[in-house]
Structures are given as C-alpha cells and as structure tokens.
Amino acid sequence: MxxxxxxxxxxxxxxxxxxxxxxxxxxxxxxxxxxxxxxxxxxxxxxxxxxxxxxxxxxxxxxxxxxxxxxxxxxxxxxxxxxxxxxxxxxxxxxxxxxxxxxxxxxxxxxxxxxxxxxxxxxxxxxxxxxAAFGFWAGYLGAALAVLQHRGRLTAPLVPTGKEELDQVLRPAAGDADLRALVIGALGRSGRGARVALRAAGVEPTCWDLAETRALDRPALLAHDVLVNAVLATTPVPPFLRERDLDDPGRRLRTVCDVTCDVGSPLNVLPVYDHVTDWAEPVRRLRKEPRLDLIAIDNLPSLLxxxxxxxxxxxxxxxxxxxxxxxxxxxxxxxxxxxxxxxxxxxxxxxxx
The missing domain is CATH 3.40.50.720 (NAD(P)-binding Rossmann-like Domain)
Known part of the structure; x- marks a missing residue:
C-alpha cells in the first residue's frame, strides 16, 4: 500500500x-x-x-x-x-x-x-x-443561540466557549417566559443536538421530521416562538417559510435559526433571506413588526x-x-x-x- x-x-x-x-x-x-x-x-x-x-x-x-x-x-x-x-x-x-x-x-x-x-x-x-459530521454540535449551537436571542441574552460578537460555560447562560432564569420551540429535521444529527440544547434551556420542543413536513401545517409552524431548521434537503421540497408567511398578522414566530444554511441553493427550505449571518453580527432582523429575527451562521460548531x-x-x-x-x-x-x-x-x- x-x-x-x-x-x-x-x-x-x-x-x-x-x-x-x-x-x-x-x-x-x-x-x-x-x-x-x-x-x-x-x-x-x-x-x-x-x-x-x-x-x-x-x-x-x-x-x-x-x-x-x-x-x-x-x-x-x-x-x-x-x-x-x-x-x-x-x-x-x-x-x-x-x-x-x-x-x-x-x-x-x-x-x-x-x-x-x-x-x-x-x-x-x-x-x-x-x-463524520458536525451536525450534533451545529444543532446544539443553533438552538442555544436562538433561545438566548429570544430571551434577550445573546451578545455580539460571539466568541468560542466550552459547553459548560454555554449551558450556564442557557439555563432558564427567573423571569424567563415560557416559549414554544419547533425543531424541523428533529430525527437527524442536527435535530438531536437542537433538542438536547432546548431541554438544557428548559424547553420541551415540538419535533417534526419527514412525516410532519410532507403536508406542512403552516399555521402550526407560525404558532411557535422559535424555529430551528435542521433539515438537509437532498431533493427540492416546498419551502417551510415564504415571504408572505413573514407578513402573516397572526404570526407568533419571532426567532428563526437556520442550522443548514443552504442559502443560494435551489434546495433551500427557508428562501426568506439571501446571505448568512456571522459571529460579528449573528442576528439579522427580517421584520420589525411583528419582530422576526434570523440566525444563519454556517460554522456554528466552531463556537464549541x-x-x-x-x-x-x-x-x-x-x-x-x-x-x-x-x-x-x-x-x-x-x-x-x-x-x-x-x-x-x-x-x-x-x-x-
């Protein structure tokens, strides 16, 4: 050899x-x-x-x-x-x-x-x-950042840390309101990581995978506070979020983390943004009223x-x-x-x- x-x-x-x-x-x-x-x-x-x-x-x-x-x-x-x-x-x-x-x-x-x-x-x-994949930690970081942003505790610029330090700020604190979180792609590596992080934050997430997205219940999706997308599409599928969904007056959704970051690809399931965010500016505001924030960082695991x-x-x-x-x-x-x-x-x- x-x-x-x-x-x-x-x-x-x-x-x-x-x-x-x-x-x-x-x-x-x-x-x-x-x-x-x-x-x-x-x-x-x-x-x-x-x-x-x-x-x-x-x-x-x-x-x-x-x-x-x-x-x-x-x-x-x-x-x-x-x-x-x-x-x-x-x-x-x-x-x-x-x-x-x-x-x-x-x-x-x-x-x-x-x-x-x-x-x-x-x-x-x-x-x-x-x-070999970083998916678990990508999902973990994505969900953690989404919760911290939703609770007003995400600070920029982001800096690398350790899991113990991250979990300390992720744990629920006095005054934190209950939040409804949805993980799409919940059965994959990234989805599993997102679920673990949400539970560390005191949140029991709604979990969707293939069965739940074949006939997407858009009102149910918009009725969550936080959405973590962990779907790695290999064939084109209908988008989970569209521009008109962002303007839905009944939208409860306030924070989206796109772990997959397929922006620019025809396989993108969240075609509501055109560029990723980064450590310096991790959050992009997609709508002012009602508020909707996006986190789309393409090297999330590097934060751990x-x-x-x-x-x-x-x-x-x-x-x-x-x-x-x-x-x-x-x-x-x-x-x-x-x-x-x-x-x-x-x-x-x-x-x-």
Missing part, C-alpha cells in the same frame, strides 16, 4: 477554530505509519506543539500548495483564492454539488489543476449516512471548537486509516467526477456548444 501523507492545513477563515483531526488522533495516524504534516495556525484550538508531540511534522501556514503531488490536503472550510489551479487531492466541505454560490468556480479550479475534491459531506456509508473537533476527529480517523481501500472514499471521488461532468455539460449548453 502506498504510504499516505496527510497535510492538515491552516483555516484561512478567521472565525474557524475547529480541526478535522485532534492531536490524540493525529498520534493514532502517525503510529499507524501515516505521515502527517500540520500547518501552524494561530487560531486552531489545539496548538501545533501538541501535534508535534504526537509525531507530526510542522509547516508554515498556507504552504500546502508546495506539498508533494501525492499529498492529501485536509481541511474543513473554503480554500484561499490562490493558487487558482488545484493539483492535489483535497478533503474538506466543498459545498459545490448543490448549485451553491461559487460552486462552479471551485470545480473549475480542480479541473484546471487536475486535482480531486473528496467532499466530507459525501463521505457516506453503504446506506448514504454520513460517516474542542467538543465539536473531538467528536468529528473520532469519526474521521478510522476512515483516514482506511483511505486506500476504496469504499466511502471511492464514493466521494465518483460524486466529484459526476459533478465535474455535470458542470461541463451546463457550461457547454450556456455557450451553445
């Missing part, structure tokens, strides 16, 4: 503190014969010295472009704009297969360099279930970087140890090749080829 060389890159997004591999699991990889190079990163929640102690090599930030050709570049969020041509195999969340903004441009970069995207969202088992990284790393490491065996990684590659072909066809049609 060809030796695997993983290169853990620095995340260029300033609010990204997570890592796909924590130092303890990096030690598992190096102990199994995998070469691991880790870029120094001032924001990663684990210092590079812990990786070095686990047997990893250390490199300068954003030096992966000069790595040997057979190196596998590992990260989480978007790549920097340069180099344009991507020559390596890259593992990260590409958000490139559902017509998201910038998707075609990213795929063109891989075409230009002959590289490959192994998208972590499509690292799935034989039944299509994701093998240690907990979310440890869970993700524990799931991803066994897959990396089996990197050369095909299976899930082979499915990732096939999904990438399909996307490349589809993009080429669409661009050819637009040119009239």
């Amino acid at each position: 060809t030796e695997l060389h993983l290169w853990l890159r620095h995340e260029t997004r300033r609010t990204e503190r997570r890592t796909p591999i924590v130092p303890a699991d990096a030690g598992r990889l190096t102990g199994s014969g995998v070469t691991v190079t880790v870029e120094d990163s001032p924001q990663r929640v684990f210092p590079v010295e812990e990786y070095e102690a686990a047997g990893c090599r250390v490199a300068a930030p954003v030096s992966w472009a000069s790595a040997p050709a057979d190196t596998v570049i590992l990260g989480l969020k978007e790549l920097p704009e340069q180099p344009y041509a991507l020559t390596h195999r890259h593992i990260f969340f590409g958000h490139a297969y559902k017509s998201q903004p910038g998707a075609a441009g990213l795929l063109r970069r891989f075409t230009a360099g002959g590289g490959t995207l192994l998208d972590l969202e499509y690292l799935v088992d034989d039944h299509g279930r994701r093998l 970087p240690r907990e979310s990284s440890a869970d993700f790393s524990a799931a991803l490491t066994p897959q990396l140890l089996d990197f050369h065996t095909g299976g899930a990684w082979g499915r990732c590659r096939e999904r990438f090749l399909t996307a490349i072909r589809e993009t080429a066809v669409m661009e050819g049609e637009s040119r009239g080829d």
Whole structure:
C-alpha cells in the first residue's frame, strides 16, 4: 500500500477554530505509519506543539500548495483564492454539488489543476449516512443561540466557549417566559443536538421530521416562538417559510435559526433571506413588526471548537486509516467526477456548444 501523507492545513477563515483531526488522533495516524504534516495556525484550538508531540511534522501556514503531488490536503472550510489551479487531492466541505454560490468556480479550479475534491459531506456509508459530521454540535449551537436571542441574552460578537460555560447562560432564569420551540429535521444529527440544547434551556420542543413536513401545517409552524431548521434537503421540497408567511398578522414566530444554511441553493427550505449571518453580527432582523429575527451562521460548531473537533476527529480517523481501500472514499471521488461532468455539460449548453 502506498504510504499516505496527510497535510492538515491552516483555516484561512478567521472565525474557524475547529480541526478535522485532534492531536490524540493525529498520534493514532502517525503510529499507524501515516505521515502527517500540520500547518501552524494561530487560531486552531489545539496548538501545533501538541501535534508535534504526537509525531507530526510542522509547516508554515498556507504552504500546502508546495506539498508533494501525492499529498492529501485536509481541511474543513473554503480554500484561499490562490493558487487558482488545484493539483492535489483535497478533503474538506466543498459545498459545490448543490448549485451553491461559487460552486462552479471551485470545480473549475480542480479541473484546471487536475486535482480531486473528496467532499466530507459525501463521505457516506453503504446506506448514504454520513460517516463524520458536525451536525450534533451545529444543532446544539443553533438552538442555544436562538433561545438566548429570544430571551434577550445573546451578545455580539460571539466568541468560542466550552459547553459548560454555554449551558450556564442557557439555563432558564427567573423571569424567563415560557416559549414554544419547533425543531424541523428533529430525527437527524442536527435535530438531536437542537433538542438536547432546548431541554438544557428548559424547553420541551415540538419535533417534526419527514412525516410532519410532507403536508406542512403552516399555521402550526407560525404558532411557535422559535424555529430551528435542521433539515438537509437532498431533493427540492416546498419551502417551510415564504415571504408572505413573514407578513402573516397572526404570526407568533419571532426567532428563526437556520442550522443548514443552504442559502443560494435551489434546495433551500427557508428562501426568506439571501446571505448568512456571522459571529460579528449573528442576528439579522427580517421584520420589525411583528419582530422576526434570523440566525444563519454556517460554522456554528466552531463556537464549541474542542467538543465539536473531538467528536468529528473520532469519526474521521478510522476512515483516514482506511483511505486506500476504496469504499466511502471511492464514493466521494465518483460524486466529484459526476459533478465535474455535470458542470461541463451546463457550461457547454450556456455557450451553445
């Protein structure tokens, strides 16, 4: 078997503190014969010295472009704009297969360099279930922020914390009014995380999943104070919220957290906003009267970087140890090749080829 060389890159997004591999699991990889190079990163929640102690090599930030050709570049969020041509195999969340903004441009970069995207969202088992995901913590943070906003206790800018500290401010306090919360996608990872957070906040949520959304009861949805959307749609479905719903005079709904953040995609089930929010300005007011606030942060788990990284790393490491065996990684590659072909066809049609 060809030796695997993983290169853990620095995340260029300033609010990204997570890592796909924590130092303890990096030690598992190096102990199994995998070469691991880790870029120094001032924001990663684990210092590079812990990786070095686990047997990893250390490199300068954003030096992966000069790595040997057979190196596998590992990260989480978007790549920097340069180099344009991507020559390596890259593992990260590409958000490139559902017509998201910038998707075609990213795929063109891989075409230009002959590289490959192994998208972590499509690292799935034989039944299509994701093998490594941040969903639980995304749902947990999304519901927690929604409750804090609704209760007037959300402060900006947001800063990373630990679960114990978050739960302290999340617990109900004297004077907190009862609130009705709805979780859509309640049976998935994100939905489960949202339910756990709501219960920590003293709220027993209404839980909807496929059965309840096939024939959506819109008045019932609008009769809740807080909505947490944890649905990851794979095929187009009727939207859960429409512009005219926001102007419904009987709307009780005041706070929406879109954990999924499929903004710009034809699969978006909340097409009532056109850009995500962020740590600096986590809340966007969609309506003044009656008030309706939106939270749509696309890297929620980074607010609990240690907990979310440890869970993700524990799931991803066994897959990396089996990197050369095909299976899930082979499915990732096939999904990438399909996307490349589809993009080429669409661009050819637009040119009239």
